[in-house]
Amino acid sequence: MQFGIFTVGDVTTDPTTRTTPTEHERIKATVEIAKKADEVGLDVVAVGQHHNPPFVASAPTTTMAYIAAQTEHILLSTSTTLITTTDPVRIAEDYATLQHLTDGRMDLMLGRGNTGPVYPWFGKDIRDGIALAVENYALLRRLWTEDVVTWEGKFRTPLQSFTATPRPLDGIAPFVWHGSIRSPEIAEQAAYYGDGFFHNNIFWPMSHTKQMVALYRRRFEHYGHGSADQAIVGLGGQVFMRANSQDAVREFRPYFNEAPVYGHGLSLEDFSRETPLTVGSPQQVIERYAAMADHVGDYQRQLFLVDHAGLPLKTVLEQLDILGGEVVPELRKIAAARKPAHVPDAPTHAGRLAAAHTQQTEEVAR
Known part of the structure; x- marks a missing residue:
């Protein structure tokens, strides 16, 4: 199982000091956070894509390439890549280039985003959000799997005998997670293609998360990619930890109360009860997240939001x-002990390349 962090690149005033980082400071901090995640042994760091203040995550592939050059092991991903407003030709070429630069140490999560005004900025209509996600991804897959593509759709100009360059590393396209919070159509899309489904459930009760993941698993099996419990699932999460839980709550409360994403609404206690937000000791975080599989089944990726507010x-x-030294080692042990042998590990480029070679060998033998 992979454990890591994700960031949305928000520039938010510290409510305890009333200081606001500059865009330069926030971008540089993102890199330092990723380097630290690699140092403490996490598996994944995912960066967002936003095109509006107060966010600075407008160029994820640039940031990911820079991080990859300064890290050794950690896998780079996104949270998310905007499949609705980013040209699929641009995605195909940018992320294939990143795949080569990182020697396959990357994947990406596709999503529609949560900022309505971004659609007209890129010449799109938010009412076409689902249709854009479906059409653009169908084209993206063809651009990665076919050397020459002739295509015509509704939302962009046609392509005639077009080849996206560079071609994917080793002939293996980057692995794709489809990120969604509330859209069953996206769970269906992930299942149809046999891709991963990431439910970023940081604002939602577990009952909703359970329903969305169960839908994806059923449809994954329906389309013949394996049994429902072999579907590739990821979850979001939020934590803040101190050795003493009272200290964690006391320190985090002003950030929670003022945060643009959830401040001025539910209390910290209510929000923590209803969503995955866990503010407390490392042991409390271990117990809370070890129980996630009781609701959604054994899953492959858990990402935490730690640099917000x-x-x-x-x-x-x-x-x-704390996450790398105390929490994740214990969660890894628990996940490994409970995972059935037939449930796949999280996809990596090396693992998928090895599987492709095995399949080719078996086909030749037949």
């Missing part, structure tokens, strides 16, 4: 020390 860089790096 104006938290200073020093605090975020401390959170990563």
Whole structure:
């Protein structure tokens, strides 16, 4: 099972000091956070894509390539790549280039985003969101799997005998997760193609998450990709930890109360009860997240949001020390002990390349 972090690249004022990082500071901090995640042994770091203030994550492949050049092991991903408003030709070429630069140490999560105004900025209509996601991804897959593509659709100009360059590394397209919070059509899309489904459930009760993942698993099996429990699932999460749970709550409360994403609404206690947000000791986080599989089955990727709400860089790096040193090692043991042998590991380029070679060998033997 893969454990990691994701960021949305928000520039938020620290409510305890009233200081706001500059865009330069926030971008540089994102890199330092990723390097720290690699240092403490996490598996994945995912960066967002936004095109509006107060976010600075407008160029994920640039950021990912820069991080990859300064890390050794961690896999780079996105949270998310906007499949609705980014040209699929641009996605195909940008991420294939990144795949080569990282020697396959990357994948991507596709999503529609949560900012309505982005659609007209890129000449799209938000009412076409689902249709854009479906059509654009169908084209993206062809651009990665076919050397020459002739195509015509509704939302972009036709392609005549077009070849996206570079071609995917080793002939293996980047692995795709389809990220969604509330759209069953996206769960269906992930299942149809046999791709991963990432339910970023950070604002939702587990009952909703359970329903969405169950739908994806049923449809994955329906389309013949394997049994329902072999479907590739990822979840989001939010944590803030200190050795003493009272200290964690006391320190995090002002950030929660003022955060643009969930401040001025439910209390910290209510939000923590209803969503995956866990503010407390490392042991509380271990117990909470070890139980996630009881609701959704054994799954392949767990990402945590740790750098939001104006938290200073020093605090975020401390959170990563706790996550990598105390929490993730225990969660890995628990996940490994409970996972049935027939449930696949999280996809990696090396693993998928090996599987392709095995399949070719078997076909030749037949």
